Amino acid sequence: MDDFLAARSQMALSLGFHIIFSCIGMVMPFFMAVSHFQWLRSGDVAYKNLTKAWSKGVAIFFATGAVSGTVLSFELGLLWPKFMEHAGPIFGMPFSLEGTAFFIEAIALGFFLYGWGRFHPWFHWFTGVVVGISGLASGILVVAANAWMNSPAGFDFVNGQYLNIDPIRAMFNDAWLSQAIHMSLAAFAATGFAVAGVHALMILKRRNVQFHTRAFQIAALFAAVAAVLQPLSGDFSAKDVARRQPAKLAAMEAHFYTEKRASLVLGGLPDEQGKKVDYAIKIPGMLSFLAHGNFEQEVTGLDQIPVADQPPVLVPHVAFQLMVGLGMAMVALSILYFIAIWRKKRWLRSEWLLKLFVAATPAGFLAVEAGWTVTEVGRQPWIINGVMRTADAVTPMPGIAYSFYLFSAVYVSLSVVVIFLLYRQIKMVPELYDQPAQLAAA
Known part of the structure; x- marks a missing residue:
């Protein structure tokens, strides 16, 4: 493995690992706050116990996310020094504001974890809300930085120099709004389905049904709302990408030739040498409509992009298809859940619906990983779109492959530890909260 590939692989591994904890850190505090609110409003002790159980999970993910996020910040400087030299001031x-949001989140989480019985109940609840708001703000600010890489703004690039820097305009670049909305909804959907799936499994196993039913209801509602809204966000993002990054759109859709009434490609395997897609279903005019709101509008293909500036096609296309397919499956399950709430309440007690949620447990996070693959691979060969190539930003330091192997071992180890801690936490729930006397004592 050469150093350039090793640097990209290490960054991909770190981002892929960290994004899971980022999503959970953005969303779980809101679940916790809703459960806490229900406890304060109704006095139902099951909600209090649920809040305490979820707060322990939040603490685990916060600690792991803090570690992986710190590693990422070091990797930006170590692996991509040329990028940080020029892009850092812009x-x-x-990133600075994200650090502030992170510290607020840490302080508020400390208040919440150690505030039981020490603060006024509603102030204690408010500290949990602050954890959620600051975590969400932290995620949006990081997305703004990534959006800048896709849509660089806030500077003039003259003779290789970055002049007239405007950090406000850089932060609120053309891509930040669509990416922030899309990523936030993805985080709620992914975390919601994962949490709902775990609690659905516990219900099916008849373990502390009341406790897990409360948890399932909160997580499933958040997940369903986010999943139904996500296609609207996806349409907004797709139109934005079509305008700003036609090469990325062409790679996502395996659209090799510029044409009017462009067809939407469903599935298939791109043949980059033959400039075609095998085994695909094509819907005439639909890509033109999705990209430009007009069935007859011309869509730029890869034939209009210089070969040296073309992204790979296979990986973004397959990842995009996976993201959309999983997204539509989650939308379908969400619609079933809404029907169950409004019209078919007996479905809420049926095993088949719970089993569908169990099956959907990993769907959201798989979709998130696929979406980030589209975002990052589809931007290649640029690290700053149209300004700096990824190959020009990499460190000249040798031996990056060994660093990649080391970090891979660290992340695998962290994953095992987190899975063990969560498994033990889930197993402890029935032991802690099953008996009515123990519920009252809590």
Whole structure:
């Protein structure tokens, strides 16, 4: 493995690992706050116990996310020094503000974890809300930095120099809004389905049904709302990408030739040498409509992009298809859940619906990983779109392959530890909260 591939692989591994904890850190505090609110409003002790159980999970994910996020910040400087040399002064503001949001989140989480019986109940609840708001803000600020890489703004690039820097304009670049909305909804859907799936499994196993039913209801509702809204966000994002990054859109859709009434490609395997897609279903005019709102509009193909500036096609296309397919499956399950709430309440007690949620447990996070693959691979060969190539930003330091192997071992180890801690936490729930006397004592 050469150093350039090793650097990209290490960054991909780190981002892929960290994004899971980022999503959970953005969303779980809101679940916790809703459960806490229900306890304060109704006095139902099951909600209090649920809040305490979820707060322990939040603490685990916060600690792991803090570690992986710190590693990422070091990797930006170690693996991509040329990028940070030029880009740091331009898009440093969202990173600085993200650090502030992170500290607020840490302080608020400390207050919440140690505030039981020490603060006024509603102030204690408010500290949990602050954890959620600051976590969500932290995620949006990081997305703003990534959006700047896709849509660089806030500077003039003259003779290789970055002049007239405007960090506010850089942070609020043309891509930040669509990416922030899309990523936030993805985080709620992914975390919601994962949490709902775990609690659905516990219900099916008849373990502390009341406790897990409360948890399932909160997580499933968040997941369903986010999943139904996500296609609207996806349409907004797709139109934005079509305008700003036609090469990425062409790679996502395996659209090799510029044409009017462009067809939407469903599935298939791109043949980059033959400039075609095998085993695909094509819907005439639909790509033109999705990209431009007009069935007859011309869509730029890869034939209009210089070969040296073309992204790979296979990986973004397959990842995009996977993301959309999983997204539509989650939308279908969400619609079933809404029907169950409004019209078919007996479905809520049926095993088949719970089993569908169990099956959907990993769907959201698989879709998130696929979406970030589209975002990052589809931007290649640029690290700053149209300004700096990824190959020009990599460190000249040798031996990056060994660093990649080391970090891979570290992340695998962290994953095992987190899975063990969560498994033990889930197993402990029935032991802690099953008996009515123990519920009252809590």
